[in-house]
Amino acid sequence: MQTTLFKVAGMTCGSCVARVTNALRLVHGVGNVNVSLAGAAATVEFDHQLTTLEQLQAAVRHAGYGIDAVQTATQKPKGGCCCH
Numbered sequence: 001m002q003t004t005l006f007k008v009a010g011m012t013c014g015s016c017v018a019r020v021t022n023a024l025r026l027v028h029g030v031g032n033v034n035v036s037l038a039g040a041a042a043t044v045e046f047d048h049q050l051t052t053l054e055q056l057q058a059a060v061r062h063a064g065y066g067i068d069a070v071q072t073a074t075q076k077p078k079g080g081c082c083c084h
């Protein structure tokens, strides 16, 4: 499993978050999904042998949202509450 973080464009409310979350969860090989409305980002845990970042982003686009920027680097579980 690896964790990736990417920006999701177009989310405006909790329903958007739920839609993006569900779309990502439906992708084969995806584990935990955490979508942040405030951060306009999705944190996705996935098995890279079963799926790819491209497939995750395609699922988000399919749900009607955009991908802003891509961070392919594995997220470091380091740092406290201050992300910026």
Ligand SMILES: [Cu+2]
Binding pocket: 011, 012, 013, 014, 015, 016, 017
């Ligand atoms: Cu919405």
